[in-house]
Every structure is written in structure tokens, then in C-alpha cells.
Amino acid sequence: MSQPVLSIRNIESFYGPIMAIRGVSLDVHPGQIVSILGANGAGKTTLMKTISGVMDPEKGTISFDGQHIQGLEPHKIVQKGIVHIPEGREVFPLLTVDENLSLGAYTLTDKGQIDHDRDLVFSYFPILRDRRAQEAGTLSGGQQQMLAIGRGLMANPKIMLLDEPSLGLSPLLVQEIFDILKRLNDEQNMTMILVEQNATAALELAHHGYVMEIGRIVMDGTADVLMQSEDIRNFYLGVQEEGARENRRWKRKKTWR
Ligand SMILES: Nc1ncnc2c1ncn2[C@@H]1O[C@H](COP(=O)(O)OP(=O)(O)O)[C@@H](O)[C@H]1O
Numbered sequence: 014m015s016q017p018v019l020s021i022r023n024i025e026s027f028y029g030p031i032m033a034i035r036g037v038s039l040d041v042h043p044g045q046i047v048s049i050l051g052a053n054g055a056g057k058t059t060l061m062k063t064i065s066g067v068m069d070p071e072k073g074t075i076s077f078d079g080q081h082i083q084g085l086e087p088h089k090i091v092q093k094g095i096v097h098i099p100e101g102r103e104v105f106p107l108l109t110v111d112e113n114l115s116l117g118a119y120t121l122t123d124k125g126q127i128d129h130d131r132d133l134v135f136s137y138f139p140i141l142r143d144r145r146a147q148e149a150g151t152l153s154g155g156q157q158q159m160l161a162i163g164r165g166l167m168a169n170p171k172i173m174l175l176d177e178p179s180l181g182l183s184p185l186l187v188q189e190i191f192d193i194l195k196r197l198n199d200e201q202n203m204t205m206i207l208v209e210q211n212a213t214a215a216l217e218l219a220h221h222g223y224v225m226e227i228g229r230i231v232m233d234g235t236a237d238v239l240m241q242s243e244d245i246r247n248f249y250l251g252v253q254e255e256g257a258r259e260n261r262r263w264k265r266k267k268t269w270r
């Protein structure tokens with residue numbers, strides 16, 4: 014297989030005295046969609062913040078394109094080609110769709126490149142072209158998520174970190190957005206890390222998955238293998254199908270490897 018484009022080794026990240034990431038290692042190969050699964054509080058968002066430089070790891074290394082990037086400023090990491098689309102579909106509500114997209118290109122100076130990227134975003138999200146003069150705060154939740162992804166694309170990334178893009182959206186909209194992510198992967202060869210609690214949808218899209226629990230990776234494998242895994246089916250995919258009762262069962266189950 015190819016060399017990994019992103020390679021994380023034994024990182025630890027803290028909030029004050031609390032260790033939220035407890036020695037995580039993972040690899041992402043060029044053109045892959047890698048999904049990070051895990052219950053609420055497992056450390057998925059902290060891991061994304063650590064990759065994008067919003068948080069610095071206390072220990073461990075993060076290599077991207079063969080260079081160590083841990084500890085770099087977030088904008089330097091964007092310049093290297095890593096874009097983080099945070100959870101909660103953050104857009105600037107009082108700015109227009111167009112202005113939000115322009116902000117995504119803040120590390121670029123080539124106007125031709127920026128125009129090209131904007132056209133690319135509009136080709137994947139035609140609704141954003143229709144709404145380009147509208148204030149982002151007046152968009153629907155699904156459209157705001159599309160704008161957040163579109164703004165990330167404007168940085169012309171090599172890899173996108175998507176933190177729970179399905180959160181709070183209807184199943185139909187989740188499908189629509191995931192179909193577009195799949196097209197971006199197929200047609201643009203866009204590499205992605207997809208953080209999800211929606212394991213079924215994520216594993217349908219992903220090539221490889223890692224499962225996190227209390228700051229650690231407790232399982233990893235190809236998406237097919239994870240989908241078939243008895244543990245995942247009972248204690249993870251079950252969460253989606255059977256609701257809150259299962260969710261409680263998942264939380265009680267401490268060791269399930
Ligand atoms: N700003 C913060 N300050 C202190 N603890 C935090 C903060 N953000 C998250 N945590 C804790 O770190 C752990 C991992 O959280 P997080 O990475 O947000 O998990 P996930 O994204 O998987 O739901 C949780 O125990 C959470 O309570």
C-alpha cells in the first residue's frame with residue numbers, strides 16, 4: 014500500500030490535568046476516507062483539534078507529507094493542506110454565503126485559484142450558488158453544513174477533517190451530504206477523516222475505521238470488517254437502530270474488545 018499521508022503516533026492531549034487523548038496512533042493513506050467512531054466524550058473532537066493545531070499534544074508525533082506538524086500554529090497547518098471542519102456547522106451568520114466562502118480561502122492569494130475553487134464548491138453544492146448573496150444565518154441547518162464544508166474546500170486542502178457533519182440533520186439530508194462527500198472522494202481524490210456517532214452511515218462511506226473509547230483507539234479495521242464485527246453490531250450499530258436503551262447499555266459495557 015502507499016505511504017500514509019497522515020501518520021499519528023502515541024499522542025496525548027490534555028485539558029488542564031485531564032488526559033483526553035491517551036496515546037492514539039493512526040494512519041491515513043492518500044485518497045482514503047477514514048472514519049473515527051465512538052460514543053459522546055470518547056475524544057474524537059479533541060483528536061481533530063490536536064491534528065489541526067487548535068490544541069497541542071503533550072506527547073507524540075503527527076506527520077503530514079513526511080513532516081512533523083505537531084505544535085504548529087493552526088494557520089500553518091491549513092497552509093500545509095489540512096482543513097478542519099468543526100462540529101456544530103460553524104458559519105459566520107451575518108456574512109453572506111460568498112463572504113463565508115472567501116474566508117475559507119484566507120491562506121491563498123492566487124485569484125484564479127480562488128475562483129476555480131469557488132466554482133468547484135458550487136458544482137458540488139449548487140444550492141450555495143443560488144444563495145450566494147444570502148446571509149449564512151438564514152440558511153437551513155443542512156445548507157449551513159454544506160457551507161461549512163464548502164468553506165473548507167476553499168482552502169484547497171489535501172485532507173479534510175470533518176467532525177460529525179451529520180449531527181442534527183434529517184436522515185435524508187445526511188444521505189445527501191454523504192453522497193457529496195463520496196463524490197468528492199471519487200472525483201477529486203479528496204482524503205478525509207470523518208468523525209461520526211452515526212456509525213452505519215460513516216462505515217458505508219469509509220474505507221477504514223477506528224473506534225475510540227475514553228481517549229484510546231480500542232479497535233480498527235476496514236469498514237467491511239468493522240460493519241461485520243459482532244461487537245460493533247451489538248454495541249455500536251445497535252445504538253442507531255434501537256435508540257437510547259442500547260445507548261445506556263453501550264456506556265455500561267467497559268471492555269468489549
Ligand atoms: N474544553 C474542555 N475542557 C475540559 N474537558 C473537556 C473539554 N472538551 C472536552 N473535554 C473532555 O474531554 C473528553 C473528550 O471530549 P471530546 O473530544 O469532545 O469527545 P467527543 O468528540 O468524542 O464527544 C470528554 O471527557 C470531555 O468531557
Ligand SMILES: [Mg+2]
Binds near residue numbers: 057059100177
Ligand atoms: Mg465531538
